[in-house]
Amino acid sequence: MEEMLRVEGAWFLDGENFSRQFFFIGVRLWNGRKKIMRNRAAMGVIVLAFVFSSMFWFASCAKKQVDTLETKPKTETGEGSVDKGSAAGKQSSSETITELSEAERRAKQQEMEIANKMAVFESENVYFEFDKSDLTPEAQAILKKKAAFLQQNPNLALLIEGNCDQRGTIEYNLALGERRANAAQRFLMALGISEDRLKTISYGKERLADPANNPVAWSLNRRDSFKLLR
Amino acid sequence: MFRVNPGFLFSHKKALLYFTGIVSFLIFCFPGLSSGRIYIDINAPSIPKFKIAIPDFKRIGGDSGHPELGNELLKVMSNDLELSGYFSPIEKGAFLEEKDAPLTGDKINFKDWSVIGAELLLKVGYSCMGSRLQVELRLYDVFWGKQILGKRALGDIAGYRHLIHKLSDEIILKLTNYNGISLTKLAYVGDGTGQKEIYTCDYDGYNIQAVTSDKSIAMLPRWSPDGKRLAYNSYKQGGAELYLKDMVSGVTKRLSRRSGLNIGAGWSPGGEELALTLSDQGNSDIYVISLEGQILKRLTDHWSIDVSPSYSPDGKKLAFVSNRSGSPQVYILTIEDGKVERLTFEGKYNTSPCWSSLNRIAYTSMNENGSFDICTIDPNGGAVRVLTGDGWNDEDPRWSPDGRYIAFSSNRTGSYHIYIMNLSGQNQSRITFQKGNQTSPSWAPG
Numbered sequence: 001m002e003e004m005l006r007v008e009g010a011w012f013l014d015g016e017n018f019s020r021q022f023f024f025i026g027v028r029l030w031n032g033r034k035k036i037m038r039n040r041a042a043m044g045v046i047v048l049a050f051v052f053s054s055m056f057w058f059a060s061c062a063k064k065q066v067d068t069l070e071t072k073p074k075t076e077t078g079e080g081s082v083d084k085g086s087a088a089g090k091q092s093s094s095e096t097i098t099e100l101s102e103a104e105r106r107a108k109q110q111e112m113e114i115a116n117k118m119a120v121f122e123s124e125n126v127y128f129e130f131d132k133s134d135l136t137p138e139a140q141a142i143l144k145k146k147a148a149f150l151q152q153n154p155n156l157a158l159l160i161e162g163n164c165d166q167r168g169t170i171e172y173n174l175a176l177g178e179r180r181a182n183a184a185q186r187f188l189m190a191l192g193i194s195e196d197r198l199k200t201i202s203y204g205k206e207r208l209a210d211p212a213n214n215p216v217a218w219s220l221n222r223r224d225s226f227k228l229l230r
Numbered sequence: 231m232f233r234v235n236p237g238f239l240f241s242h243k244k245a246l247l248y249f250t251g252i253v254s255f256l257i258f259c260f261p262g263l264s265s266g267r268i269y270i271d272i273n274a275p276s277i278p279k280f281k282i283a284i285p286d287f288k289r290i291g292g293d294s295g296h297p298e299l300g301n302e303l304l305k306v307m308s309n310d311l312e313l314s315g316y317f318s319p320i321e322k323g324a325f326l327e328e329k330d331a332p333l334t335g336d337k338i339n340f341k342d343w344s345v346i347g348a349e350l351l352l353k354v355g356y357s358c359m360g361s362r363l364q365v366e367l368r369l370y371d372v373f374w375g376k377q378i379l380g381k382r383a384l385g386d387i388a389g390y391r392h393l394i395h396k397l398s399d400e401i402i403l404k405l406t407n408y409n410g411i412s413l414t415k416l417a418y419v420g421d422g423t424g425q426k427e428i429y430t431c432d433y434d435g436y437n438i439q440a441v442t443s444d445k446s447i448a449m450l451p452r453w454s455p456d457g458k459r460l461a462y463n464s465y466k467q468g469g470a471e472l473y474l475k476d477m478v479s480g481v482t483k484r485l486s487r488r489s490g491l492n493i494g495a496g497w498s499p500g501g502e503e504l505a506l507t508l509s510d511q512g513n514s515d516i517y518v519i520s521l522e523g524q525i526l527k528r529l530t531d532h533w534s535i536d537v538s539p540s541y542s543p544d545g546k547k548l549a550f551v552s553n554r555s556g557s558p559q560v561y562i563l564t565i566e567d568g569k570v571e572r573l574t575f576e577g578k579y580n581t582s583p584c585w586s587s588l589n590r591i592a593y594t595s596m597n598e599n600g601s602f603d604i605c606t607i608d609p610n611g612g613a614v615r616v617l618t619g620d621g622w623n624d625e626d627p628r629w630s631p632d633g634r635y636i637a638f639s640s641n642r643t644g645s646y647h648i649y650i651m652n653l654s655g656q657n658q659s660r661i662t663f664q665k666g667n668q669t670s671p672s673w674a675p676g
Contacts (some may be wrong), residue, residue: 066453075308131557131579167602169581169594169625170449170670171494171553174470175507175535176489176513201469202491206426206447 062123114153118228121149124183125209125223130165133179139224143184146226147191157197159227160184165204165218176201184224199229257571269378269405270316272634275655279318280405281373283348284308285325290366292357296387303356303365306391309434310398310412311352313650315635315657320348340375348372352401362385365607367397369404377426379404391436395676411630413676416637417441417451417460418648422666428462430477433630433650433673441475450494450670454501455631457674461485461495461504472506485523490514496539496548505529505539505548516550516563529563530570540585544608549573549583549591549609560593562609573611582626585609588633590653592617594625606637606653617655624649630673636659637671 064155078107124146126139135143150156162181181200209225210217232272270277283308286302300561319513328340343351351370355389356363362384364540369379381400385393395412402410414433419426423536428441428451442448444466460475470493472486486492490509498503498518516539518527534554541548548563552570560574560583574580579596595605595616602623607614618624622642629636634653639646642658646667651658662668 058427131553142462164307167596167600167623168558168579169538169551171507171537172535172581174491174493174551175537178514200490203447203465203668206465 018044046212053210073164093137105146110148118148118156122228125225127219128180128222130218131168131176133183135183140187143187144191145190147193150188150193150197154169155227155230157199159201159229160197161225161227162200162202162208163207163209163221163223163225165221166205166208166211168205170204174202174204177204179191180222180224197215207216239606263654265572268407272316272406272408277316277652277656280316280349281320281347282311282317282350282352283320283325283343283346284311284352284354285322285327285331287354287356288357292359292364295358295360299358299363300356300388300536301389303354303390303394303494306394307352307354307398310395310399310410311643312432313657314398314402314410314412316402316650318348320346338370338375340370340372343372350378358387361387362388363393365393367399367400369401391432394435396430399676408634410631411635411676414630415457415674415676416452416661417462417672417674418639419449419451419670420662420664420666420668422664424666428460430460431662433661435648435663438664451499451672452495453672453674454497455499457611457631457676458500459501460672461497463493472504485521486519494538496541498541499543499545504512505541507537507539510675516548527565529565529568538582540583542585542589543587543589547609549585550595551581551583560591560607570596573607573609575611576614580605584628586629586633586653587631588653590629590633592627592629592636594627604636604655606636615655617651618658626670628673631675635673637673639667639669639671641667660669 090193109180124142126135126142128139129136150158161181162177164177164180178200181202185195185198185200205221208217208221209223210220247356252571253360268272270280272404284304287304298558304674308319312319314341324346326346327339332338332450338351338353339395340351349372351372353368353370354365356365365382365383367379367381368377371378379401381394381397383397393415398412399410402408402412411433415430416433417428417430420429425445426447426449427443428448430441431438435620441451442462442547442594443465444464446464447465448462448466450627451460453460457477458476460477462473462475463470463474465471467487467488469489470482470491472492472495473482474485477484486506486508488508488510491507491514495504495506503518503520505516505518506515506527509515513533514535514537516529516536517525519525526562529539529548530550532552532554534552535558536552538551539548540550546565548565549560550563551558552561553559555572557578558581559572560580561570562573562617565568573591574593574595577595577597581594582590583593589609590606592606594602596617597603599621601621602625603619604617604624604627606612606617617636618638618640620640620642622640624638624640625632635650636653637648639652646669647660648662648668648671649660651660
């Protein structure tokens, strides 16, 4: 009962405290449910109270988080305004300089993020079976990711480079490499990427990823590699 | 034919054989009758090697410049004779004759040579006069003790290899009645600089010259039948585009730059047209273009990969590679009606056909162990022969202009180098020794 009293005391403090306490009450009552089990109605009340209180609590917590997020820019603009205040009397253009550099920083950061994403994009190859140019399920999954990225970045074009392992003749492998590049191109086109953003080239067996002559190297060499073009 | 078995004359089994023996004996006895004799029947299925003795070349007069030249001349000529596949030179250690022995026939003690097994004796003298070189050559039939061939050649010392090659070809011509290959040239791809570039060299691997310095990927060099032009591919402007270099003027022009592939040019026998693979219509098919780059004819129109065209000697057909049956195989296309027939059925991977002037087709075949061998086949699918089978990759067969030798690339030393062999696969000899890999040979006449 002491607990309940405390809750009474906290009732008017603020919504968060109230709901939190109510939540704990719900927990306690649930823990002691065996005593009340016989009464179904009481049970229903407990459950309802539990649900509502937790909803209140989460809502208030979420509100608090949003609040803290919102305050951050406030402090930044506050700093900006300090600048503004000190420089305002002498030179009004210094204010714009501060704002530009900030925008620049953000642009740079954004650029770095895109560059990172591009590097990840380019590092992911699509691999093929021996003397085959059809796309495996794994290859299709990778190409779907690539299509999504291309859709998010409409200013980027793509060069698809078809490659083969070192076995077989140069000419046949050049044609096979072209088929591998074309297969990826067609798949991306089917996913809505326009043809003029998708260039292809075949290097046949001229650009080996791994020059070793063994099955592992061969499977690494039978690939489409990708280069993003701005 | 050359070796007469004395026991033959005493054979009483068949009158006909006896008669033949007498006739051949008479032919050998009368020089007038034997003057046009062919010593080596190079059209025979297997050609026995002649044992030839080549003593040191002898300086006969002139000035005393270039002291090492005699050895150099000897090396070039005995290498020519060895590469021909018709000779096996006798080790010098076995020679009985003294060093200052005479060069001319009536003073030579032929018994000294026959006793060590020599069938032919080659005696060469030379003299230097300033920048000029004179070489005198006499070839003797040791058994009969008579001169078969005598030649005097005059040229620049600087061009001594070419002069000796000319004399080597005279020897081959005399003994076989056919021109040799000593003056022919090869083009190939080398990656010694870290980039694939095209080079040319004499057929024996000497006199290397760079054709490209594109610092990109240059490949698939193809000599015109007259050896005056070289078609090749280079990525120097982005894609696999076709170039044509005039080897006389040194001028290079871009011949085909259609989007996609412009690869694997095969010269028509007359050298006026090129068959090649284009893919700008979305699929690799074979076309014929002029030397100005215009499309003259489309030869294949099939969803499959069609590459590597090689003309028949009469120019009426093409061998090419297609995977229309599911795996790459060699097919024959009749140009007039576009009819296509499959040529190879053994194995899952048969590529790079090359049609010889003697109407044989060489190609590369993947064997059961996954390595590649050179094979030859008749255009009607008969007489398949596997010429290499060393467990390494032997690829890119290209015929010599006379159709009697095949240049190919092999990684049998660990990296790829160019080799030549005769059409039966015998006498496989390594020709290039540069660092890196040498691949994709093409053979031009001298």
